[in-house]
Amino acid sequence: MRILTPFVTTEFRTFTGLLIVLLYAASNAEAQDAARPARVINYSGENFDRLCFRNMVATSARAKADRMLQAKTALTESSIELNNEQRAKLVLAGEIDIQRFFAEFEELKSQWKFGSIPQDVFSAQFPKMRTAALPLMERYQKGLHAEGSLYHKTKMTILTPSDFETTEEFNRKRRLTLYRNLVRATVASLDSRLPLTIQQREAMIKTIVENTEPMEPHDYNEPMLFATLPKLKEVENKLRPIFSDDEWPIVKQFIALAELRKR
Amino acid sequence: MKYRLLIPPALSLRLTTVAVICLVAINLCYRCNAQVRVARGRVAIPLAAKMDELAGRELFFLKKVCKPTESEYQKITEATTDHIDQIQQMYLDLSKTKDPNAWPRPQQLLTEYLQTLADETFKPTIAKAYRQELAARADANITAAASIVTNLIDSQVLLSPTEMETVATRVEQFETTRKATLPVAFFYRHMIPVPSPENMSDILSERQNALWKTQKHPNYNQPWVNYFNSNDFLSTILPPGFKQLPEEKKN
Numbered sequence: 001m002r003i004l005t006p007f008v009t010t011e012f013r014t015f016t017g018l019l020i021v022l023l024y025a026a027s028n029a030e031a032q033d034a035a036r037p038a039r040v041i042n043y044s045g046e047n048f049d050r051l052c053f054r055n056m057v058a059t060s061a062r063a064k065a066d067r068m069l070q071a072k073t074a075l076t077e078s079s080i081e082l083n084n085e086q087r088a089k090l091v092l093a094g095e096i097d098i099q100r101f102f103a104e105f106e107e108l109k110s111q112w113k114f115g116s117i118p119q120d121v122f123s124a125q126f127p128k129m130r131t132a133a134l135p136l137m138e139r140y141q142k143g144l145h146a147e148g149s150l151y152h153k154t155k156m157t158i159l160t161p162s163d164f165e166t167t168e169e170f171n172r173k174r175r176l177t178l179y180r181n182l183v184r185a186t187v188a189s190l191d192s193r194l195p196l197t198i199q200q201r202e203a204m205i206k207t208i209v210e211n212t213e214p215m216e217p218h219d220y221n222e223p224m225l226f227a228t229l230p231k232l233k234e235v236e237n238k239l240r241p242i243f244s245d246d247e248w249p250i251v252k253q254f255i256a257l258a259e260l261r262k263r
Numbered sequence: 264m265k266y267r268l269l270i271p272p273a274l275s276l277r278l279t280t281v282a283v284i285c286l287v288a289i290n291l292c293y294r295c296n297a298q299v300r301v302a303r304g305r306v307a308i309p310l311a312a313k314m315d316e317l318a319g320r321e322l323f324f325l326k327k328v329c330k331p332t333e334s335e336y337q338k339i340t341e342a343t344t345d346h347i348d349q350i351q352q353m354y355l356d357l358s359k360t361k362d363p364n365a366w367p368r369p370q371q372l373l374t375e376y377l378q379t380l381a382d383e384t385f386k387p388t389i390a391k392a393y394r395q396e397l398a399a400r401a402d403a404n405i406t407a408a409a410s411i412v413t414n415l416i417d418s419q420v421l422l423s424p425t426e427m428e429t430v431a432t433r434v435e436q437f438e439t440t441r442k443a444t445l446p447v448a449f450f451y452r453h454m455i456p457v458p459s460p461e462n463m464s465d466i467l468s469e470r471q472n473a474l475w476k477t478q479k480h481p482n483y484n485q486p487w488v489n490y491f492n493s494n495d496f497l498s499t500i501l502p503p504g505f506k507q508l509p510e511e512k513k514n
Contacts, residue, residue, distance in 0.1 A: 174423065
């Protein structure tokens with residue numbers, strides 16, 4: 001027994017030492033866990049601006065809206081002659097549209113928390129924020145002086161019916177030219193997969209343009225194809241005679257790409 | 264005799280063997296490194312599968328326009344298949360030295376070759392019609408690219424219908440439009456071949472140009488070969504009657 005004692009003592013010491021080290025390590029790890037701050041996302045008001053205005057801060061977006069108003073008025077003046085009073089009224093109405101829009105935007109922005117946000121809070125907030133901002137984003141992209149705006153209503157009020165009709169006709173022509181351009185590019189996309197003859201190409205563009213309503217100006221941040229393909233679907237029966245039996249399945253496959261947009 | 268005393272024969276043999284092995288290893292390493300250097304210097308060339316698909320499409324077009332007899336078509340198909348191999352070899356050679364943006368495009372090479380075959384095979388009227396159709400396709404592509412550029416410009420600065428026509432005509436002349444990689448140029452905003460700022464100031468009024476400059480216009484300009492080899496929305500659409508063989512060739 002006396003012989004074993006030093007051995008047991010050594011073992012005991014080693015065991016105790018290990019136990020102390022382990023306990024210390026465990027408590028330290030727990031403390032580290034507890035001390036580790038929750039992951040934080042820095043999301044500033046500027047980030048929100050950039051989300052809403054395609055990578056522009058709100059001040060730049062507003063400056064752009066002001067310039068677009070000038071451009072819109074200049075465009076109206078290229079179809080009819082405006083006197084100083086009419087021009088001033090139109091510009092004022094346009095400015096009110098801009099002010100109203102940005103007031104709505106600021107109100108929406110004030111509902112959210114910006115700065116250093118815990119990740120879980122941000123993850124819950126961001127989708128709601130995006131959904132709430134979407135209508136404003138779309139409105140801004142479409143232009144703040146379109147139909148329904150004070151600018152448009154003022155134009156209706158201050159212009160003579162014939163002048164108003166002239167500007168409307170001018171806008172229709174503009175929309176048609178833009179639409180024809182989009183259709184040309186869509187047909188060229190098909191041509192890259194199914195080479196078309198001169199006759200087929202011309203017949204296709206003519207059929208689509210003459211038998212469908214021109215779209216609203218396209219949002220170039222989404223693939224152009226997806227915007228115009230539904231128009232081809234509308235005139236599918238009229239397009240059929242332009243193609244041979246061999247070709248038609250390819251055209252159908254092309255039109256069916258519109259489904260990708262829905263995903 | 265003297266040396267034999269110094270180094271025993273067995274040791275001498277071992278030393279010789281070790282020296283030979285070392286020399287072989289050094290030589291191998293050097294050659295491998297040289298090969299790696301050559302391979303690293305190369306850039307991607309058009310994939311064989313994509314080239315076959317392109318040939319299938321162009322042959323279908325030739326058939327549609329020229330309406331060849333069965334034997335004529337077979338002859339043209341065989342010649343085209345051989346030519347595709349030559350084109351691939353040409354790209355392989357180019358890949359060692361030249362910038363991909365300076366390489367001729369496969370479609371251009373292929374249609375030029377098919378035009379020669381059409382001239383040799385068909386009556387002059389048919390060959391001429393084929394030539395006209397190819398030219399019309401090329402023109403339509405440039406017009407379409409210019410149209411989409413015009414629409415993008417309009418979305419930023421608002422153009423009158425007359426200005427749109429003028430802008431489109433001017434844009435058609437720009438190298439950026441003529442060299443646009445189609446059809447990817449039609450997909451996303453950053454792929455639309457936006458003219459250079461100098462060209463923009465030539466085609467827009469001062470007011471429009473100021474408006475244009477307020478927005479950033481990113482333009483991703485990758486070598487066309489990257490787009491040619493990649494898959495996009497349209498890649499699932501193959502030419503009529505064309506069947507893609509699984510990894511039939513390697514580049």
